[in-house]
Amino acid sequence: MPLETPARLVSELASRGYNAEREAVTLLADAADPDVALDRALETIPDDTLVLSADHVRTALESEHDDDGGRSGNETRPTDETNPPDTDPSVSTGTDPTSSTDSGGSTPVETEGSSTVRSSDPDQRSIEVHNDMTGQSTGTGEYSDFVSVFRDRYEKLSKQLRGRVNHRPTNALERMSGGEEAAIVGMVSDIRSTASGHWLIELEDTNGTFPCLVMKDRAIADLVQELLYDEVIAVDGTLADDGGILFVDSLHFPDIPRTHDPSTADRPVQAALISDVHVGSQEFMADAWHRFADWLHTEEAANVEYLLLAGDMVEGVGVYPDQDEELDVVDIYEQYERFSEYLKEIPGDIEVRMIPGNHDAVRLAEPQPAFDEELRSIMTAHDAQVHSNPSLVTVEGVTVLMYHGVSLDEVIAELPDEKASYDEPHKAMYQLLKKRHVAPQYGGHTRLAPEDRDYLVMEEVPDVFHTGHVHKLGWGKYHNVLAINSGCWQAQTDFQKSVNIDPDAGFAPILNLDTLDMTVRKFV
Numbered sequence: 001m002p003l004e005t006p007a008r009l010v011s012e013l014a015s016r017g018y019n020a021e022r023e024a025v026t027l028l029a030d031a032a033d034p035d036v037a038l039d040r041a042l043e044t045i046p047d048d049t050l051v052l053s054a055d056h057v058r059t060a061l062e063s064e065h066d067d068d069g070g071r072s073g074n075e076t077r078p079t080d081e082t083n084p085p086d087t088d089p090s091v092s093t094g095t096d097p098t099s100s101t102d103s104g105g106s107t108p109v110e111t112e113g114s115s116t117v118r119s120s121d122p123d124q125r126s127i128e129v130h131n132d133m134t135g136q137s138t139g140t141g142e143y144s145d146f147v148s149v150f151r152d153r154y155e156k157l158s159k160q161l162r163g164r165v166n167h168r169p170t171n172a173l174e175r176m177s178g179g180e181e182a183a184i185v186g187m188v189s190d191i192r193s194t195a196s197g198h199w200l201i202e203l204e205d206t207n208g209t210f211p212c213l214v215m216k217d218r219a220i221a222d223l224v225q226e227l228l229y230d231e232v233i234a235v236d237g238t239l240a241d242d243g244g245i246l247f248v249d250s251l252h253f254p255d256i257p258r259t260h261d262p263s264t265a266d267r268p269v270q271a272a273l274i275s276d277v278h279v280g281s282q283e284f285m286a287d288a289w290h291r292f293a294d295w296l297h298t299e300e301a302a303n304v305e306y307l308l309l310a311g312d313m314v315e316g317v318g319v320y321p322d323q324d325e326e327l328d329v330v331d332i333y334e335q336y337e338r339f340s341e342y343l344k345e346i347p348g349d350i351e352v353r354m355i356p357g358n359h360d361a362v363r364l365a366e367p368q369p370a371f372d373e374e375l376r377s378i379m380t381a382h383d384a385q386v387h388s389n390p391s392l393v394t395v396e397g398v399t400v401l402m403y404h405g406v407s408l409d410e411v412i413a414e415l416p417d418e419k420a421s422y423d424e425p426h427k428a429m430y431q432l433l434k435k436r437h438v439a440p441q442y443g444g445h446t447r448l449a450p451e452d453r454d455y456l457v458m459e460e461v462p463d464v465f466h467t468g469h470v471h472k473l474g475w476g477k478y479h480n481v482l483a484i485n486s487g488c489w490q491a492q493t494d495f496q497k498s499v500n501i502d503p504d505a506g507f508a509p510i511l512n513l514d515t516l517d518m519t520v521r522k523f524v
Contacts, residue, residue, distance in 0.1 A: 018042070019382060020053075021347070041057050044059060044063065127351060129387050130393075131388075153230075165252065185205065187203065187232050188227055188231055197216045214248045225415065225419070229444075272307045275311055276311070278314065279313065279338050280315035288489060291523040308466060311389055311405075313356075314335035340381045361375060398464060408469055412425075415428075425470050426475050430478040475509065488504070506523045
């Protein structure tokens with residue numbers, strides 16, 4: 001069947017107010033006259049039905065068969081060998097978006113009896129969400145709120161470090177004699193170089209601050225270049241003769257254990273991981289999105305049962321200077337209405353989970369709560385669930401940390417190119433995993449909201465870390481955690497040209513939840 005047929009049927013169903021199971025669309029597309037079959041199916045379903053099922057379509061086709069004297073509306077049609085259906089190549093690496101060409105013959109037309117394209121059994125699915133702070137915000141911006149969030153950060157991350165060093169509070173270090181061995185777990189409050197080229201780090205705990213000196217000729221001096229303000233680390237070494245400073249011998253990050261053993265699903269099932277759709281922008285790549293949605297209706301995508309979207313569903317309004325000149329839709333609510341229509345192209349039996357980003361209509365300060373009721377009422381397609389940014393989503397046993405990724409800008413700006421760059425965004429993600437915090441630095445480019453606790457700490461080690469924001473495609477493994485930045489669906493804007501960002505657009509990473517292997521589909 002042509003790929004446009006399923007998409008056209010889905011659009012027609014959406015215009016009439018219906019969603020549909022994937023197999024239902026396949027059965028309609030394979031009918032002798034898909035439009036007649038669609039009309040017949042809608043005539044026979046109960047009035048209160050919102051999702052057209054495969055059983056509904058089968059009943060309608062059987063009824064049509066009885067009416068026309070035995071001709072089936074679901075006959076297998078011959079495959080046109082001279083015009084095989086288009087297939088989208090996979091991308092082999094996260095930093096080389098060049099596609100390879102698939103070879104092979106045409107794909108046979110699906111029939112009612114096919115076992116390759118199926119409607120998934122909802123009872124097999126399992127999805128849980130943790131750390132969603134939507135509706136839990138308590139911050140008022142008072143000084144006490146900031147004290148609470150930083151104290152909570154320190155307590156959570158210091159627990160990860162105290163087993164590695166013989167920690168002493170800062171006030172205890174001040175009472176120790178010079179020359180003694182000592183260690184401290186603290187939050188980085190200052191980093192500066194001395195006149196001799198050494199590094200002086202001020203560490204703060206709940207009792208005070210203490211200066212720590214990293215000599216420039218020590219191997220650990222390179223680690224100082226990875227430090228950000230407000231992250232929690234541990235150091236150990238020897239106190240100076242006067243006891244007023246700690247000479248550092250080793251430096252420790254909270255870090256992901258090297259022995260982390262990721263969980264996997266118990267059955268062959270896949271999730272599509274995307275971000276940064278940017279509906280409403282003149283550069284939104286609608287054709288690529290249509291091809292992506294069409295592909296999800298094919299046999300090749302039969303195991304894709306989850307769609308995880310890491311923010312920036314729409315382009316937003318007033319996000320950057322002169323943005324209004326690049327908008328196709330200037331009203332924010334109309335942008336979400338348009339996005340909801342595009343979402344309807346996705347097969348109705350795919351579970352959709354989303355978090356907001358910095359272009360979405362929520363507060364910019366992180367953690368970001370999910371949408372308010374007005375926006376939720378607009379985005380009703382597929383009963384898509386929106387959670388806070390960040391959120392920990394466990395899909396059939398696989399824990400996915402979803403974070404939009406605004407702090408990646410800060411990490412890339414502050415750290416050396418070999419540690420973090422836009423060309424390899426997953427390496428910047430490694431730094432956040434090492435720090436066990438998605439946005440450690442306060443007062444920089446990333447806006448942080450004070451709450452009664454720090455929702456941005458990685459208390460639980462994820463199996464997958466999924467971000468977006470930087471519009472670059474990249475992935476890799478850090479201590480067995482798969483880090484994925486999933487690119488975007490927006491061609492280069494004038495603003496991006498001005499800051500030298502060349503986006504990787506029209507890609508969809510497809511994750512096998514049972515093996516954690518991944519391929520990337522290209523739709524441009």
